[in-house]
Amino acid sequence: MRNGPxxxxxxxxxxxxFLLLSLGFAVEGTFETRAQIANTFTRQSQIQQAQIDxxxxxxxxxxxxxxxxxxxxxxxxxxxxxxRSASAGYDAKEDAIRxxxxxxxxxxxxxxxxxxxxxQLEWRDTVAAPLLAHPRLRLQELDKRNKLFADYETLTAAAxxxxxxxxxxxxxxxxxxxxxxxxxxxxxxxxxxxxxAIVLNTYRSRLNRELEEERTVTEIxxxxxxxxxxxxxxxxxxxxxxxASSHLAVGGDVFDxxxxxxxxxxxxxxxISGKGVDAAVLTAFIKFMVRAIALxxxxxxxxxxxxxxxxSKAVGDPxxxxxxxxxxxxxxxxxxxxASGGHDAAFVRRPNGVAQLAVTxxxxxxxEEPFGTxxxxxQPGDTLVLATDGLTEVRNAAGEQLSDQGAxxxxxxxxxxxxxxxxxxxxxxxxxxxxxxxxxxxxxxxRVVDGKAPSA
Amino acid sequence: MRKASLFLIVCLISVSGNARADCRVHKGEHVVLYSTTxxxxxxxxxxxxxxxxxxxxxxxxxQAMLPHALLVxxxxxxxxxxxxxxxxxxxxxTTPDDAVGVSITNGSSRGAVRWVLGSDVRPxxxx
Numbered sequence: 001m002r003n004g005p006x007x008x009x010x011x012x013x014x015x016x017x018f019l020l021l022s023l024g025f026a027v028e029g030t031f032e033t034r035a036q037i038a039n040t041f042t043r044q045s046q047i048q049q050a051q052i053d054x055x056x057x058x059x060x061x062x063x064x065x066x067x068x069x070x071x072x073x074x075x076x077x078x079x080x081x082x083x084r085s086a087s088a089g090y091d092a093k094e095d096a097i098r099x100x101x102x103x104x105x106x107x108x109x110x111x112x113x114x115x116x117x118x119x120q121l122e123w124r125d126t127v128a129a130p131l132l133a134h135p136r137l138r139l140q141e142l143d144k145r146n147k148l149f150a151d152y153e154t155l156t157a158a159a160x161x162x163x164x165x166x167x168x169x170x171x172x173x174x175x176x177x178x179x180x181x182x183x184x185x186x187x188x189x190x191x192x193x194x195x196x197a198i199v200l201n202t203y204r205s206r207l208n209r210e211l212e213e214e215r216t217v218t219e220i221x222x223x224x225x226x227x228x229x230x231x232x233x234x235x236x237x238x239x240x241x242x243x244a245s246s247h248l249a250v251g252g253d254v255f256d257x258x259x260x261x262x263x264x265x266x267x268x269x270x271x272i273s274g275k276g277v278d279a280a281v282l283t284a285f286i287k288f289m290v291r292a293i294a295l296x297x298x299x300x301x302x303x304x305x306x307x308x309x310x311x312s313k314a315v316g317d318p319x320x321x322x323x324x325x326x327x328x329x330x331x332x333x334x335x336x337x338x339a340s341g342g343h344d345a346a347f348v349r350r351p352n353g354v355a356q357l358a359v360t361x362x363x364x365x366x367x368e369e370p371f372g373t374x375x376x377x378x379q380p381g382d383t384l385v386l387a388t389d390g391l392t393e394v395r396n397a398a399g400e401q402l403s404d405q406g407a408x409x410x411x412x413x414x415x416x417x418x419x420x421x422x423x424x425x426x427x428x429x430x431x432x433x434x435x436x437x438x439x440x441x442x443x444x445x446x447r448v449v450d451g452k453a454p455s456a
Numbered sequence: 457m458r459k460a461s462l463f464l465i466v467c468l469i470s471v472s473g474n475a476r477a478d479c480r481v482h483k484g485e486h487v488v489l490y491s492t493t494x495x496x497x498x499x500x501x502x503x504x505x506x507x508x509x510x511x512x513x514x515x516x517x518x519q520a521m522l523p524h525a526l527l528v529x530x531x532x533x534x535x536x537x538x539x540x541x542x543x544x545x546x547x548x549x550t551t552p553d554d555a556v557g558v559s560i561t562n563g564s565s566r567g568a569v570r571w572v573l574g575s576d577v578r579p580x581x582x583x
Contacts, residue, residue, distance in 0.1 A: 154492075155546070155549070
């Protein structure tokens with residue numbers, strides 16, 4: 001049996017799931033990229049701040065040196081105050097830059113800055129301090145040392161500047177790459193999703209086409225092998241058939257009223273496991289096979305026994321089983337002999353209530369156990385009601401099954417006419433399921449309207 | 457053989473010419489000395505090797521070499537007597553610098569011939 005609707009539902013869920021997954025990835029990717037870019041921008045701005053601070057540091061260093069020169073030229077204490085102020089500012093600024101470089105993990109620049117600060121401290125100790133103490137002490141060696149410091153500090157500062165510029169350039173490049181990557185990623189997601197959607201849509205279209213073809217074939221087969229209820233003498237016969245709501249779930253239930261002779265009729269109702277073309281074909285097989293067997297031997301037990309053998313050996317599918325009720329009704333005496341292979345939904349409505357007919361054997365196709373035969377006599381006004389499990393197992397909105405007892409109550413309250421009864425039961429099943437029929441349903445009602453019926 | 461020798465001489469002249477072209481100043485040029493660092497005074501060295509070592513050395517090593525240098529005021533004039541392109545390298549330089557031999561023509565070091573970093577000399581245009 002094919003599982004077309006299941007595959008279709010699974011395909012829809014898969015498509016929806018993939019859409020949501022893609023959306024999730026895209027959103028997550030966007031947030032992640034945004035966070036990365038924000039982080040890079042923060043680092044860039046810190047580098048820029050470090051560059052500004054470095055220029056400020058150089059200015060303070062020059063202020064220190066110029067204050068010293070001013071003092072040496074004028075001996076004005078104003079310049080010593082300026083010198084000390086510039087020194088303090090230099091130290092504070094140096095701390096700020098080192099903190100930034102530490103946060104940015106720039107060991108090269110950090111080491112250069114340490115060298116630079118060390119030079120400045122040493123300059124203060126070995127050049128500035130002696131000159132402040134002895135302003136007239138302008139020795140050639142001291143000047144040369146001052147020159148040495150100036151050279152090293154200038155070059156070290158230039159190296160730090162290059163390091164920061166290089167890092168800033170790398171960050172700018174990184175930002176550009178992140179933006180590019182983000183664009184490529186989004187484009188890739190759209191492409192992947194688009195291709196997947198196209199493939200899935202193509203697959204679904206093909207699947208729908210195949211299922212539609214199967215439905216068409218099934219309907220044709222059903223029309224060809226339609227359950228039939230031949231008019232019987234002294235009887236009012238009614239029937240109803242509901243296919244499951246899914247347009248693909250057809251077939252599986254069958255009933256038949258077939259006149260074996262002038263006064264004898266075969267009455268059959270069966271429920272086959274599975275749905276679709278295979279089940280529809282099997283219903284036809286059952287109807288005609290049972291007719292053929294019944295024409296040779298009208299004993300219901302013999303019919304079920306022989307059919308069970310045929311089902312096991314001819315069909316040979318261990319996953320197919322059939323519940324079946326077979327009865328032979330004498331339309332003169334209204335004697336009904338029947339055998340029921342696991343078919344529960346068989347009832348007789350009498351004026352004093354509804355009785356369920358006993359099951360006389362197991363479901364067919366499962367085991368080779370003997371079937372029993374029961375005999376009852378119908379009286380005028382009695383109605384034999386046969387149905388499939390679509391009646392007793394229909395669920396309401398709360399999920400509760402109708403059950404055998406519920407079915408019997410419905411049958412008891414139904415209208416007297418056989419067709420009316422069948423229609424009312426079918427309508428009730430439809431209403432109970434919220435206008436959705438979850439399983440196939442076949443109903444056959446035979447009401448004795450007149451005639452001579454011996455007492456049981 | 458004579459052709460080969462001629463070719464070799466031409467090549468050497470060519471290489472020599474190219475080397476001279478790479479120097480920022482040339483032999484015989486009048487130049488003025490001033491430094492672009494924070495201190496515009498210029499250290500002039502008694503040998504080009506020391507000039508190079510000074511810039512390649514650590515700070516302490518460089519400090520120990522100072523007795524081999526004279527400090528001249530910015531604006532000191534001189535004549536170029538030699539130039540070696542890209543001779544001076546330093547971990548702190550982005551590109552190698554020239555070593556320039558200069559004969560000092562004014563100031564307290566007048567008459568001295570010393571070696572100076574290429575970036576500390578500028579051609580002096582006479583009006």
